[in-house]
Amino acid sequence: MSWLSLALRFFRRDWRSGEMRLLVLALIVAVAAVSAVGFFTDRVEQAMIRQANQVLAADLVLSSNNPIPESFEKQANQLELQIAHTLTFPSVIVHQDETQLVEVKAVSKNYPLRGDLRIRTESTASEQVVTLPPTPGNLWGEARLMAALNLQPGADVSLGEARFSLQNILSRDSALGNSFFRLGPEVMIALEDIPKTGLVTPASRVRYRLLIAGDQTQVATYKRWASNELPTGVRLEHLSSARPELRNALDRGSRFLGLAALVAVLVAGATVALSTRQFVERQSDTSAIMRCLGASQSMIFSVLIFRLCLLGLIASLLGIAGGWLAQHFLAGLLSDWFGGELPPTSLRPVLIGLGTGMITLIGFTLPPAIRLGAVPPLRVLRRDLGAPPVSTWLLIFFSIGAMALLMFWQAGDFILALWVLLGTVTTVCLLLMTAWLLVRVLTPLRHRGGALWRQGLAGLARAPAMTALQLTGFGLGILAMLLLSIIRLDLLSAWQHTIPDQAPNHFLINIQPDDVNSLNSFFQENNIQQAGIYPMLRARLTHINSQPVSPDQYQDDRAQRLVAREFNLSWATQIQEDNQIVSGSWWEERNQDKPLFSVEVDLANTLGIKIGDQLAFDLAGVPIEARVSNLRRVHWDSFQPNFFVVGTPTLLKSHPTNYITSFYLPPGKEASLAALVRQFPSITIIDVSAIMQQIREIMQRGSLAVEYVFLFTLAAGLLMLYAGIQASRDYRRQEAIVLRTLGLQRKGLLTAAAIEFVTLGLLAGTLATLCANVTGWFIATEVFGFQFNMNAWTLLIGIIGSGAAIGVAGIIATWPLSIKPPLRMLQNG
Template sequence: MNLTLAWRMLRRELRGGELRLLFAALTIAVAAVSAVGFLADRVGRGLEGEARQMLGADLVVAADQPLPAELAAEAGRRGLRTTQTLVFPSMVFANGRAQLVEIKAVGAGYPLRGRLHSAAAPGQPDLTVDGGPQPKTAWADERLFGLLALEPGAPLGIGQLQLPVSAVLTREPDRSFNVFAMQPRLLMHLDDIAGSGLIQFGARVRYRLLVAGEAAALAQWRAWAEPRLGRGQRLEGIENARPEIRNALDKAQRFLGLATLLTVILSAIAVALAARRYMQRHLDACAVLRCLGMTQGRLLRLHALSFVGLAALAAALGAGLGFAAHFALVSAMAGLIAGELPLPGAGPLGEGALVAGVLLFGFALPPLLQLARVPTLRVLRRELGPPAPLAVLGYAFGFALLAMLIVRAAGDLRLGLFAVAGFSGALALFWGLAWSAVRIAGRLRGGAGFGWRQGLATLARHGAANTLKIVALGIGLMALLLLGVTRLELVDAWQKSLPADAPNRFVINIQPEQRQALADWLAGQGIAAELAPMVRARLLRINERPVSAADFPDDERAQRLVEREFNLSWRRELPAGNEIAGGRWFAGPGQEASVEAGLAKTLGIGLGDRLLFSVAGVEKSVAVTSLRRLDWDSMRVNFFVLTPPGVLDDAPASYITSFHLPAERRQAAAQLVEAFPNLTVIDIDAVLAQIQGVVGQVVGAVQLVFLFTLAAGAVVLYAAFLSAIDERRFELAVMRALGARREQLRGALLVELAAVGGLAGLIAALGAAAVGQLLARQVFELAPEFSLASPLLAALGCALATTLAGWLGMRRLLAVPPLAALRQGA
């Protein structure tokens, strides 16, 4: 009986429009959560389903130095298959062009797990192949074919070799998810590396030993190998395959999840407003049912069942919209996620249903309780409103459920609590600003016409409702402005902070015997460049304390720093762009060191500390006599640690330089590579452009999510308008009965709507500017210019949009005859 009656009531209310706004708010929230959930689920399934393929093996030993031969030898003795790969950046050239690529040299048998895919030519279907390129050949990905105008079989200059490009590399098993891949990929055989002359002292090479075989033999070999791994060597298995990819995607998904919660928060406000209006419009009907014998419990169950059906419908439609929208997110992040992703599972459907349930029964339950407790006497005395003893507790319960959702989306209790506090603080600040603005605007009536005076008077008279409209619309608009306009202003400020002649080319892998020849070549081209020595060293101790990654359990950056090799150099004078932050510069020869201040803070290094480095197997001890602040944006060659001459001169060194190359002389980079094939020339302009492209993709994905936020803000705005329609209907009827013309009232409504939109746009733009300035100065150390154009344009645009949307919802009030409205409100 209850189910049938509840379903019939739900259908009637949806057809009559009483629950459409509530339904829209729930659907938008579920769609936003489901879209991000489907994306996360697809990526997660891809990572889990291709764990071994992502490694190309069962186990991998990775290092930044050549691996001991005993690791592969012991694996062979245990019946395991092995192969090796090297990955490093280098320049290649063809057809008079040069291009920085990421070269991957693979040994026989690669890959041990998964399959390579290649095509005969760009645009042709790819095929699965059993192994990598044969010796004396190379494979290039399609990007490299386009950049160098390559033809299949054409020779490609790789160091001292000319190798024909025999195939198009379309997929590598251990590169299925290509996160922040900045350069095209080139695949070649490991046997060709020696003849290329590319691997010399100072080269940035990642060494990997791939191992595969039976599980028992793998476990035994792993137990044997792990205690023998040295500094900078790590063992990766399917349980931690590609941790950098997992971390990057986890952070991106967490950010998208927190961004989605803005939509959920605004949807919660819309649900509360719509449920309150539903309660007010059904008090009389419920009072009649109470008079006819329906108990409070049965009345509550009837409406609760109806709302359960509404939540189920909203969850189904929202999940469908989210499933469609997640394809747009995948497309927007195409540069971050390469390869085929499996279809998502049903998990996000549960997430959407959870959100619908939390929002509906967290923020619609208080009005439902009031509806069930309506007094029967209201049939005779309509002035009796709903009882409200439990309203505050009900909304507190809803906020607690919403806070649980935020913590769950954050994935970390501490981060989640900060997010709850941040959202609460932002809402409180926006509410205070909007309330103050409404009060001030209400005093600006002056001696203008009736529409202006009455519109601003109504704005102030309904201050709470209008403040809610401004806050809801302002939050959604601020998010879009912060990611759109403010992001462009930050990029523009960063570009303006670079000198016009800032270095835009870095050259690495310069050998000592090439130093003078390269200096002469650069001078002959009219290029001013300083060749700085560079020594690779590993930090062993700070004072008497051995340094290891375990010393920094909560700092990933510190762990990476102590596990890698540092680049050290020596200087007699303080380099340009460096500033002494503490201590003194070198007074003369001695076992001293100057450390970059940020590195010192991260690793806990102070003035007077003694640092012990291992340089090519030789220990060097230096005392920290100064800390330096560096201008990293100068694009000059900088080092974390500097010593005076005489400390590192006997260590094996390579050289590095940077210089400015005007756009009209780009060909000089290709000529440099042809003259010195082993050098790696990094085009900073191209790299920065690629970074901006990747960041743009992430921002684009987040902006897609914030479109849901803006839609939720619009629903809140419309809900706030509808919640005031009954009251406005009576007000307008009284004013028309007192002689006000319809044109005058229309002008008053338009002024009120424009004021709400304009204030929301202004507060949103100022908030975005303030957050952008804070990020620029505290995080990016920039000083962007503040422009009044953005707040004014945002205020104008939001005022126009709000006026149009609000007028479409409220114009029918003026069409109701005054007598009918007065009778209805009586």
């Protein structure tokens, strides 16, 4: 008989065995949990990217001060992408004898390609979502325009040489979120109305935009083509070029989803590891018989590998199908939360599901099973395999490395996966050491104390390998569940609180030094809380360590954009409250007379700036040069005035300076802005409420997704608990037969089991809780930049809850052994 026929016959027999059913069920549920999380998070992440793209009103935007070449529109049409056009420029709205500086946006009929437009027909009316922009002859304006000119919908206004009917109040244009610097309120008109205004001429200050949206694969193809064809003066904008506040929100949302998926992988590995023990033990009998009948080691190995691969493939495919059905049902329930149907999933979760199933099964099953074909038959029958050879240890390390790669792949973030992996390895080491110490401590106690206590603790001491396996499996499962609980209870809460309800939603720039005191008085009189007034200077980076800087030196498009434009510089004696030093030190009072710079850390990483580097800026023709003293982490999503580069007062204070501030303006108080403009006509008001709304929506979507991912992981965790209990089923069955034969009653057997499993649960819960909180602290501070506050509920659930849950599970598993007569259990095998 060939090894293939033998393997198929063994596989059919294995499929009917109890230990195979448990292993298959564990593998299916583990892969289903990972796949469901993968499918769901993949679709949610695409939805969040689409949500973020609403800031651009498209997936890609080509912008220029001159008309976009027709070749770019032709290429988009060839790839069957959607296109739209916009023109933006500053102008003046005239109503009777009053004027108001505005930002005019002329849009094509299909604007926007992403996001939506919302209007109000009256100042007190509720918002309405509309699918079409203004029709020719009509104009929509923001509430600030209405307040400044005391207008109502239906009023006639002049724009250039044309008259318009102010039809609606523009309450939301999602693309406003990326237009941080606007000189006035936005007014929106139809693109067809531009010729009759007479405002767009070759000498006009106009920004042309070509908007692109469609299938992500085609968009990526277009992006690669456009990047190589961009003429001078044309800029390609996409999500990575969005404002740092939006990039941070999307990046954090993706990391939360990656962390939730990573926990699912961790639970899957622990579940399968616990479920393989019975399967491997049963294979020892088969291997012994085959060795006695003359089977070679290579034949046994081939039969075993084929069975494992076939089992892993079938279970993984079933798990992937179950995961897809689960996420499909959930995505249908949650589609309204994400503004419509979620985008289709990619093939990445399928590959991760297959990888999880095959790697966890073969990685945890093969190292102990491969030794069965390499030892004499008598030692196999005695279940005495001896010490594992060096090659087996190498295989174990290889399996661990494969699982680590799977975790890195699933997380999508090297630092995040690294901290979780370090936390996992540390937990496993502590659990194994604890198991060893527990056996050493309990061995002399087996003959002391009450009978039930001796019996319960002796069960842990008599089987040190089983104790180590169960303690490690339980600990890993508890670690994963606690990490996900920390995400839900602490990290998501910290994320959502990065933008308080009354975070600043307006910025003021171009504040003249003579207006600072008067502006502070205005804020006090109108009960407006502002974030402080800071100096701001515009300068261009020219040299790093005496080497000229130009966009051509960098491959990264963000680095090219940063070098090509001017920076906002400021000077300060104290570091801002929402900034944090990550490297170096802030200048002390005695060093404030030295020329020093503080640089935002992401900017430094992008441009390759290090502490001690000498930076030179061109400030309106005046060279400014100083050494980098420290690198700062800036919380851009706080919406406080922040700067990429801050200098010492001595370095910058003597140069001509404007000032900047931010403040919160409640809805309905737009009239205060009109009064501010009248009193301070040189000040520019910037409304950032649109981008704040976009970020809050990304937070809501990401938080909701993590909440539901928790349900999938919880199901996998429950199966992990069952697998951990079943791992010692045969051992406890034999022990129960002996104890029942010797006269131990049902109550005593259940009490002894409770003592054994509660002890395991308390130890595993204590160590897992400690490691989960330490790992959570590192993830919060090093990955997300949050302050970590330990939650008392995680301590209570992790320690007391684990002991209670594992104890109850142990009692339930022991109950059938306490009611069946010993003779029947022996007859049933």
